[in-house]
Amino acid sequence: MNKTQRRDLALGLGFLAPNIIGFLVFTLGPLLFSLYLAFTNWDLRLHNMFKDEPLRFVLLENFSRMLNDPDFWQYLINTLFLMISIPFSIAGSLFAAILLSKDTDGGNNWVRKRLIAGAALVFGVSCLVLAGAGSSAIVLLIVGLAGAIMVGGTLGGTTVYRTLFFLPHFTSGVATYILWKKLYNPNTGPITTFLRPSLELTADLVNGLPAGVVQFGSWLTMALMLVLVVWGLRRFVLSWRDGEMGWISVLLGLVFLSLPPIFSCYWAQPSLTGWLVAGGGVLALLATAGIVSRGRDYTCQADEGLGNGIMLGAVLMIGQFALLGLGIVLHMLPSLATDGLETPEWLTQYDWAKPSLMFMGMWAAIGSNNMLLYLAGLSNVPGELYEAAEIDGTSSFQKFWNVTWPQLAPVTFFIVVMSTIGGLQGGFEMARVMTAGGPAGSTTTLSYYVYNEGFTTGRLGYAAGVAWAMFVLVFSVTVFNWKFGSRQIND
Amino acid sequence: MADAPTHMIENRTREFMRRKLTSTGLLHVVLTLFSLSLALPFVWMALTGLKTIEEAGMDTWLPEKFMWGNFARVFETKGIQFGRWYWNSLYIAAAVTFLQVLTSSMAAFSFSRLKWPGRDKVFLLYLGTMMLPWLVMMVPNYQLMIKLGIVDTYWGLIIPASFSAFGTFLLRQFMLGIPTSLDEAAEIDGATKWQLCWDVILPLARPGMITLAIFTFIGNYQSFFWPLVMMKSVHRYTLPIGLMFFDSTQGQVTNLLMAAITMSVVPMIVIFVVLQRHLVRGIQLGAVKG
Numbered sequence: 001m002n003k004t005q006r007r008d009l010a011l012g013l014g015f016l017a018p019n020i021i022g023f024l025v026f027t028l029g030p031l032l033f034s035l036y037l038a039f040t041n042w043d044l045r046l047h048n049m050f051k052d053e054p055l056r057f058v059l060l061e062n063f064s065r066m067l068n069d070p071d072f073w074q075y076l077i078n079t080l081f082l083m084i085s086i087p088f089s090i091a092g093s094l095f096a097a098i099l100l101s102k103d104t105d106g107g108n109n110w111v112r113k114r115l116i117a118g119a120a121l122v123f124g125v126s127c128l129v130l131a132g133a134g135s136s137a138i139v140l141l142i143v144g145l146a147g148a149i150m151v152g153g154t155l156g157g158t159t160v161y162r163t164l165f166f167l168p169h170f171t172s173g174v175a176t177y178i179l180w181k182k183l184y185n186p187n188t189g190p191i192t193t194f195l196r197p198s199l200e201l202t203a204d205l206v207n208g209l210p211a212g213v214v215q216f217g218s219w220l221t222m223a224l225m226l227v228l229v230v231w232g233l234r235r236f237v238l239s240w241r242d243g244e245m246g247w248i249s250v251l252l253g254l255v256f257l258s259l260p261p262i263f264s265c266y267w268a269q270p271s272l273t274g275w276l277v278a279g280g281g282v283l284a285l286l287a288t289a290g291i292v293s294r295g296r297d298y299t300c301q302a303d304e305g306l307g308n309g310i311m312l313g314a315v316l317m318i319g320q321f322a323l324l325g326l327g328i329v330l331h332m333l334p335s336l337a338t339d340g341l342e343t344p345e346w347l348t349q350y351d352w353a354k355p356s357l358m359f360m361g362m363w364a365a366i367g368s369n370n371m372l373l374y375l376a377g378l379s380n381v382p383g384e385l386y387e388a389a390e391i392d393g394t395s396s397f398q399k400f401w402n403v404t405w406p407q408l409a410p411v412t413f414f415i416v417v418m419s420t421i422g423g424l425q426g427g428f429e430m431a432r433v434m435t436a437g438g439p440a441g442s443t444t445t446l447s448y449y450v451y452n453e454g455f456t457t458g459r460l461g462y463a464a465g466v467a468w469a470m471f472v473l474v475f476s477v478t479v480f481n482w483k484f485g486s487r488q489i490n491d
Numbered sequence: 492m493a494d495a496p497t498h499m500i501e502n503r504t505r506e507f508m509r510r511k512l513t514s515t516g517l518l519h520v521v522l523t524l525f526s527l528s529l530a531l532p533f534v535w536m537a538l539t540g541l542k543t544i545e546e547a548g549m550d551t552w553l554p555e556k557f558m559w560g561n562f563a564r565v566f567e568t569k570g571i572q573f574g575r576w577y578w579n580s581l582y583i584a585a586a587v588t589f590l591q592v593l594t595s596s597m598a599a600f601s602f603s604r605l606k607w608p609g610r611d612k613v614f615l616l617y618l619g620t621m622m623l624p625w626l627v628m629m630v631p632n633y634q635l636m637i638k639l640g641i642v643d644t645y646w647g648l649i650i651p652a653s654f655s656a657f658g659t660f661l662l663r664q665f666m667l668g669i670p671t672s673l674d675e676a677a678e679i680d681g682a683t684k685w686q687l688c689w690d691v692i693l694p695l696a697r698p699g700m701i702t703l704a705i706f707t708f709i710g711n712y713q714s715f716f717w718p719l720v721m722m723k724s725v726h727r728y729t730l731p732i733g734l735m736f737f738d739s740t741q742g743q744v745t746n747l748l749m750a751a752i753t754m755s756v757v758p759m760i761v762i763f764v765v766l767q768r769h770l771v772r773g774i775q776l777g778a779v780k781g
């Protein structure tokens with residue numbers, strides 16, 4: 001190293017010094033120490049000021065204990081279960097972004113003036129009429145708010161709506177979790193009081209129907225779900241044959257496609273319907289495997305069409321989960337409705353705690369960074385593509401499916417990867433603030449487990465072990481991203 | 492234009508504009524309904540915060556009488572040191588923001604503007620740690636805090652948060668976009684590297700620094716895990732921990748709890764509304780990494 005190089009090094013490190021010292025002490029050091037910890041039996045119940053047993057190096061004992069611990073598996077499944085909401089929120093973000101990317105001021109003053117006037121007029125008249133007709137204060141309030149938002153929106157354009165969409169995500173934290181805990185209150189919470197009348201109506205309706213009709217509806221939704229599976233399989237098989245998708249793409253798409261059947265198996269275990277759906281899904285998968293193994297007409301690279309594969313799988317997954325949920329509800333309705341329907345105790349009932357958290361998560365995730373990324377992505381779609389599509393006389397759905405969706409594939413890929421990474425590490429705050437991980441551990445995620453072991457029980461070595469297991473999960477997603485992400489973006 | 496009969500053109504434009512008016516109007520209706528449904532929880536929060544305690548248990552939304560005094564009463568509630576928590580949160584978030592922007596911008600300058608052997612390897616190390624789950628570091632970090640004797644102090648929250656790989660990354664991305672011709676010009680004028688950093692690059696990187704400052708401030712204002720494990724005395728709680736304490740000790744006082752939550756959310760709403768342009772850009776910049 002010559003003199004200039006030494007000087008450069010000193011200068012570079014000098015500027016870096018304040019940061020790198022902290023980085024070494026609070027990030028890299030703890031990181032390495034944590035890796036060491038994961039192979040020791042450090043436990044605050046054994047090693048404390050009263051009882052000082054020597055720290056032992058236990059090799060893989062922590063990991064083998066983890067893998068043999070049914071709790072760990074339950075918490076892992078909880079974590080994955082909560083992640084089902086991710087595709088729903090992403091779809092919501094995309095929908096919001098598409099709405100926001102549309103032209104809200106009508107393009108010229110003539111339209112704009114009339115829009116503002118119209119909004120103000122509707123707002124004013126409806127307020128007056130409602131006040132005059134003596135409707136309840138809350139209706140007045142809601143209509144008033146809607147009118148105010150609309151007037152604001154016509155005046156301020158997209159920014160007003162974007163702000164409102166983004167607020168749930170931006171403020172999400174302990175404060176909004178406590179708020180939702182109150183919203184979910186089974187006696188006085190507004191969600192319960194809002195749903196109660198409509199549930200009574202539903203109960204009356206179900207009881208009035210001849211026996212078997214609702215059950216038939218349940219079977220019908222399940223059948224539809226299977227149709228969706230079969231249709232998806234067909235799409236994958238065709239894309240495989242035509243060389244549009246490589247084996248990695250097909251495999252991943254199939255993983256997404258098969259998640260709902262697997263979960264229906266896990267969730268609705270005692271019900272025949274669940275087993276049938278799961279069995280059908282597995283059978284169909286086997287069938288595809290058979291077809292795919294027969295070879296194909298055109299070959300392509302293994303990760304060809306990866307974005308499309310994942311997205312097709314994810315879209316079908318959303319549809320399947322929606323149908324599955326409906327089917328399960330319909331299946332249970334007749335027996336429940338005989339004594340009148342009650343709202344569940346959202347956060348304290350085993351089967352409802354997770355869906356409640358997921359619903360809240362979606363509220364916070366729709367207007368999130370994902371929406372902003374989609375907005376940026378939408379503005380980058382070349383306008384000529386739409387013009388060409390218009391000349392071909394396509395419908396707006398076709399335009400979306402054939403132009404917008406493929407053009408957004410890189411953005412979606414990025415969002416899916418990031419959300420998956422976030423989802424694997426998530427759930428701690430909700431669990432700590434809203435449910436304490438309960439009931440019966442049904443909302444305990446991996447991160448909450450690490451917290452409990454490391455900071456409540458005091459099994460530091462074991463906690464580090466679980467944290468590193470989580471790292472392995474996250475890292476595999478990251479590697480996947482490295483391997484295929486840049487390709488997606490270049491496509 | 493002058494060739495065609497004017498009334499025909501007018502008619503056609505009228506019709507086009509009418510259609511445009513209908514479609515845009517519909518769009519506004521959909522957007523309004525969407526944002527209204529997302530905003531409803533906040534509406535309930537603010538209204539419940541204005542109710543009396545008896546009314547807070549009822550299923551009406553609107554209070555009979557608006558109790559504006561609730562906000563003041565939160566500060567006077569026994570066992571709830573709301574003012575103190577508020578101050579702690581703002582103070583800690585501000586201190587962390589100042590230190591983090593300072594250390595990150597200097598490090599980003601070093602990574603983007605200076606050439607020194609091993610630079611890219613060190614940067615890769617920074618990037619690598621960003622992908623790790625934060626939980627991995629928490630157990631050892633807490634033991635470190637015990638060793639340093641700063642558990643249950645403000646320093647224990649401020650110091651570890653003042654160094655950020657993400658902040659360094661974000662600002663480096665930003666500084667890479669500043670043309671290098673400026674460096675050369677400054678060098679010809681005989682500026683030292685320190686002057687280059689302080690007088691040329693940092694002023695130009697200000698938008699990036701503002702973005703990072705907002706992220707850091709909000710992140711620390713909202714931060715939950717670390718204060719939760721670090722702070723033991725009630726008067727040192729930050730807002731999130733304090734609100735959780737409020738909920739678990741006096742959660743049945745829904746109206747005051749909601750008033751407290753409203754007050755804790757308001758600063759964020761203000762920050763967002765005022766500074767959203769910086770934020771939106773920052774989020775899109777942070778994602779460039781892929």
